[in-house]
Amino acid sequence: MPGLVEAHSHVMQGAFWKRVYCGYFDRMDPEGRVWPGLTTIDNLLVRLSKADREFEDRTKPLAGWGFDPLYWGSERLQRRHLDQVSTSRPIGILHASCHILNVNTKTLKMAGLLRSGLKHPGLPLGEDGLPEGELRGHECMALANRHVGFMREELANDEFGFRQFAKQCVRTGVTTATDLAAVLPDDAVKMMLRVTAEQDFPVRIAAMRKFINLTGPDLIRVARELGDLSTDGLRLGSIKVVADGSIQGFTARLCAPGYFNGAPNGIWYMPREHIEEVSRLALKENVQMHVHTNGDQATQLVLECIQKSLKKHAWSDHRFTMQHCQLASRNQLKKMRELGLCANLFSNQIFFWGDLHCKYTVGPKRARNMNACRSALDIGVPTAIHSDAPITPLSPLFTAWCAVNRLTHSGQVLGKHECITIDEALYAITMGAAYTLKLDSEIGSIEKGKRADFAILEQDPTEVDIKNLKDIEVWGTVQDGRVFPASEQ
Amino acid sequence: MNQELQQSDRIQVTIVGGYLGAGKTTLINHLLRNANGKRLAVLVNEFGKLPIDGDLIESIEGEVINVVGGCICCSYGESMISGLMDLTDIKPSFDCVVIEASGVAIPGSIATTVQLLDGFSLNGIITIADCDTLLDFVEDPYLSDTIKTQFAHSDITIVNKTDLANEETHTAVIDWLSQNYPTTQLIETCRTIVPPEIALDLGNDSGQRELFQSNDSHASAFTSTSVQLENAMDIERLAEALASKALGLIRVKGFMKSGDGTIKSLQTVGRRWEIKPVQKQVPCHMVLIGMKSNWNPQSLQSLIAKFVV
Structure with a gap:
């Protein structure tokens, strides 16, 4: 079939594999090795201790990622557990959500946090009045990130990680992927340009410049300059704007009635005026914009901003894309169609956090309407679906399975009325995704004049039982006419 | 660190x-x-x-x-x-x-x-x-x-x-x-x-400096008083008093002897106050900043005097 397109991922997924996988679910690494999921603290400590022994430089940090204790019940990881692995080197374990970090005593010391008298909602204290080692939220995590190797700048310019990401793409049938929130410092751009130009680099990367660290007008200028550097292998020139936080982190902005468990509404990541300004300039300068919204209030606000901007600068084919857009209502989807927006929905959430959304965040009624692929397609919104790797695993066939079955981890079907067919899901992970990247004239289907990008599967996905869609083995890919067997990665 | x-x-x-x-x-x-x-x-x-x-x-x-x-x-x-x-x-x-x-x-x-x-x-x-x-x-x-x-x-x-x-x-x-x-x-x-x-801690100079002045009518609405503090003070109770809403002080910064003889710094910002130990030798004095409209240096002096130990 056509090469698969992952329209919302982060290439730092590759660099994460230099660290220890600590997730609850089995996950395949770029070399094809499956790391079994960890279901108890003891399992976790055994894996970390083994990594500690193999990692000879005793001064270097030991880092883990993908940790997902939500499924563990009441058992909570504390620094005393991680101290059993090592008291001499810093240890940091990043949660799957990327919003919480667990550290050992050594890391706390290095971060200047092994003190009493600290008071912060993101820093739970033990009976001794000292932090337990859990750092919640980006600001708390920022105190320790540099000691355990989770600095975003480092991850952005990690060539090894970039190559690992590409290997993973081959294993999952992906021939075009995205780096959806890149800061794109010069050295990282140079590295990516060089590596993607290599004869045997197997994936095309579209990298969007994140709206951070500069003003709206500067962002548009930088995006246009980056656009001029675009090559076949590295597509630059579009931007990413983040409007709110995440639903499972209770930081997404929700319309009434708000969070199901009564948590206060989430937070805006930037003032409306900035979203408005940047959307206006993007339309004017023909720079494509991707906007992260999770909550329905954020989606509404962004729609209003874009509608206003479109009145000033019409661009018939802007294809601004709402990323995640998980709680979009039918009315909002209609508005998106009217304004010419695309939706890239986060179907993987249904499996990984669907049960949690029912119980805590939005309640069963709204959870059943989350990531409403059926509605989006019926209304006529150009739709893609995504993994947001490393938040959930990179694998478009798995994402398609989620959109087709809408099964949660506990096995319940969450909103049967929003299920889509296999054909529709396969379209979403090829042409649908390519359309949101404005690459649909080059990739996404097997047609004369298009690039020779194929995903080579061991079974025909249109003939398997819908329950087995995620289990289809990938032989490898053909990317731009070059053959890449998964077994050789 | x-x-x-x-x-x-x-x-x-x-x-x-x-x-x-x-x-x-x-x-x-x-x-x-x-x-x-x-x-x-x-x-x-x-x-x-x-x-x-x-x-x-x-x-x-x-x-x-x-x-x-x-x-x-x-x-x-x-x-x-x-x-x-x-x-x-x-x-x-x-x-x-x-x-x-x-x-x-x-x-x-x-x-x-x-x-x-x-x-x-x-x-x-x-x-x-x-x-x-x-x-x-x-x-x-x-x-x-x-x-x-x-x-x-x-x-x-x-x-x-x-x-x-x-x-x-x-x-x-x-x-x-x-x-x-x-x-x-x-x-x-x-x-x-x-x-x-009001916004910055401009340090521990001796308090002789004039408060910032400008022609802006609003800026000249502020005033300050500097008080020398020879005696040891009950600093916590003084801090509470100086940060009280009734007094309406905007900011206070000072250095003073505490009951145990050590030098401490006292700082208030609106209703919040903070006392910290000080290691170096500094002259003991305090600067109080407020609005001219309700300024009474004498009553401030006598209020402070109540907390001498």
């Missing part, structure tokens, strides 16, 4: 919050202009322009603007905390840091995090309200809760641009703020012209 860092050596952090257009940038330029030889570092939020007036800029190096008088201004990008931590690598170190929060950030939550950082201590939270538009934002369904939370932990709230608002709006804003945030100290200005001592 040095674990033994003395409390008094910590870099003082002032957080300036408020929605877009409230006057944060004007305040920051004003502070840079009147930093009085102190080294000031300004960290701005991730989407704003680096907000420095052209004539103050000495040079620009990447994301850092060098400002006359050894001050700098830089954008903190992904993480305000990382931005602060990076400042500790710069020598000589800064006397004060001002964080300009993004228009939708919650200054109180930034303050909570600053307090986790070794090497820094919170000087105060200043939230600025645009007198003319504040109540519109309070009604805005998207912003209402954010705006309300922004004032929740504000030590000093500057009601700015009072000249642009009509009388009725002006009164309504003051009423709304004083009813909902009884512990915040309200200050009214036209162009955020306030004595820099």
